[in-house]
Amino acid sequence: MIINNIGADFVELKKFIATNMAEAMIKVKNELGSDAIILQTRRVKRGGFLGIGSKVYIEVTAMNEDKQNVPKPSQSRMTIANESSLQLKNELSDIKLALKSVNEKLSSVRRSGNFPEPFEHIHTKLIESGLSFSEATSIVEKTSQSMTPLEARDDEKISRALKMHFYGMVKTQRVAFSVPQKIIFVGPTGVGKTTTLAKIAAMLRIKEKLPLSILTLDTYRIAAAQQLKTYADIMHIPFKVIYTPQEAEEVSSSTNESLILMDTAGRSQKDAMKIEEISAYVRAIKPEMVFLTIDATKKRSDVEDVISHFMSIAPTHIIITKIDETSSLLGIMTSLANSKIPLSFVTNGQNVPEDIMYADELDISTLIVKEVLDK
Ligand SMILES: Nc1nc2c(ncn2[C@@H]2O[C@H](COP(=O)(O)OP(=O)(O)OP(=O)(O)O)[C@@H](O)[C@H]2O)c(=O)[nH]1
Numbered sequence: 001m002i003i004n005n006i007g008a009d010f011v012e013l014k015k016f017i018a019t020n021m022a023e024a025m026i027k028v029k030n031e032l033g034s035d036a037i038i039l040q041t042r043r044v045k046r047g048g049f050l051g052i053g054s055k056v057y058i059e060v061t062a063m064n065e066d067k068q069n070v071p072k073p074s075q076s077r078m079t080i081a082n083e084s085s086l087q088l089k090n091e092l093s094d095i096k097l098a099l100k101s102v103n104e105k106l107s108s109v110r111r112s113g114n115f116p117e118p119f120e121h122i123h124t125k126l127i128e129s130g131l132s133f134s135e136a137t138s139i140v141e142k143t144s145q146s147m148t149p150l151e152a153r154d155d156e157k158i159s160r161a162l163k164m165h166f167y168g169m170v171k172t173q174r175v176a177f178s179v180p181q182k183i184i185f186v187g188p189t190g191v192g193k194t195t196t197l198a199k200i201a202a203m204l205r206i207k208e209k210l211p212l213s214i215l216t217l218d219t220y221r222i223a224a225a226q227q228l229k230t231y232a233d234i235m236h237i238p239f240k241v242i243y244t245p246q247e248a249e250e251v252s253s254s255t256n257e258s259l260i261l262m263d264t265a266g267r268s269q270k271d272a273m274k275i276e277e278i279s280a281y282v283r284a285i286k287p288e289m290v291f292l293t294i295d296a297t298k299k300r301s302d303v304e305d306v307i308s309h310f311m312s313i314a315p316t317h318i319i320i321t322k323i324d325e326t327s328s329l330l331g332i333m334t335s336l337a338n339s340k341i342p343l344s345f346v347t348n349g350q351n352v353p354e355d356i357m358y359a360d361e362l363d364i365s366t367l368i369v370k371e372v373l374d375k
């Protein structure tokens with residue numbers, strides 16, 4: 001059987017398929033004569049469906065030397081070499097494509113926990129939200145095992161089961177503000193420390209009517225002190241810029257009649273020296289509370305880095321800012337849960353004083369479940 005006739009410019013190549021070599025040679029001889037040149041023999045599979053039930057044949061590629069217009073031997077060899085390298089290239093690119101698809105399939109198997117739907121989808125979403133494979137697997141296992149097959153078909157029941165799981169994952173604590181008290185805000189640069197301090201000051205001044213004073217230890221930028229002084233002036237709260245830990249100690253211990261809120265300059269968690277400077281202030285002041293402020297838009301790994309580096313300052317509470325700027329809270333909340341530091345406030349906008357809320361476990365679990373179940 002002649003299956004292909006490669007119409008090269010210079011030479012006519014023919015392919016013969018047979019069940020064995022002897023049969024192939026007879027075919028070549030009958031077609032091209034006994035002077036035919038064998039260029040290639042190989043085993044090929046034919047028939048079947050998707051590779052199942054196919055048979056192995058011998059394929060022989062040959063050419064007739066007597067053919068008219070046969071090129072000079074050197075030219076002929078070059079053409080054949082070109083043909084072979086083209087074929088090789090094609091085969092290589094086929095292999096590459098096949099490898100790529102195997103890799104894709106493997107990585108999807110790695111991401112897959114092989115759970116029945118809808119749990120497989122939930123498992124994938126948990127991983128996309130920043131959980132590790134084993135964290136996601138453990139949540140899906142617990143949730144799916146707590147439900148009957150009938151319940152598992154009910155979206156509402158799944159949502160409730162997940163909410164139960166996430167409820168209480170992060171410990172929240174409503175801060176007990178009182179007078180006298182010293183509270184210091186620490187955290188990386190630009191996370192919203194000053195804005196959040198102003199929001200809390202407004203809440204304590206206007207709603208709780210507590211006597212306050214504000215100190216800033218951020219002397220690095222004139223604008224930073226000015227930003228806070230403006231808020232303090234509007235709310236008629238005494239305000240002072242502090243330059244040394246010693247001064248901080250003197251000023252903060254000189255009054256028993258107010259709740260002192262202290263702002264600090266943002267410190268990159270990567271800058272141990274600068275964190276140590278804040279630490280020196282904290283040792284001098286001995287505040288009752290240290291609020292570590294963290295930006296919700298950061299990656300989970302960055303949040304974990306921040307928490308571990310600021311641990312030397314012994315934060316008593318965490319404040320999560322900018323939740324209005326992210327649609328993914330699960331990763332950051334998991335880091336918080338692991339840190340065991342209670343979450344006290346969540347902020348959701350730039351407006352002072354309104355964009356702040358007490359952290360609430362039910363609200364957090366509702367937001368997380370929405371994130372996980374959103375298609
Ligand atoms: N979207 C949004 N923006 C916020 C929130 N809180 C603060 N910001 C904005 O974040 C920016 C930085 O806020 P700051 O309060 O100056 O941050 P900081 O941590 O004091 O910054 P440094 O003192 O420079 O370290 C400002 O533009 C704020 O308006 C929030 O909850 N949501």
Ligand SMILES: [Mg+2]
Pocket residue numbers: 193194195218224263264265266
């Ligand atoms: Mg600031």
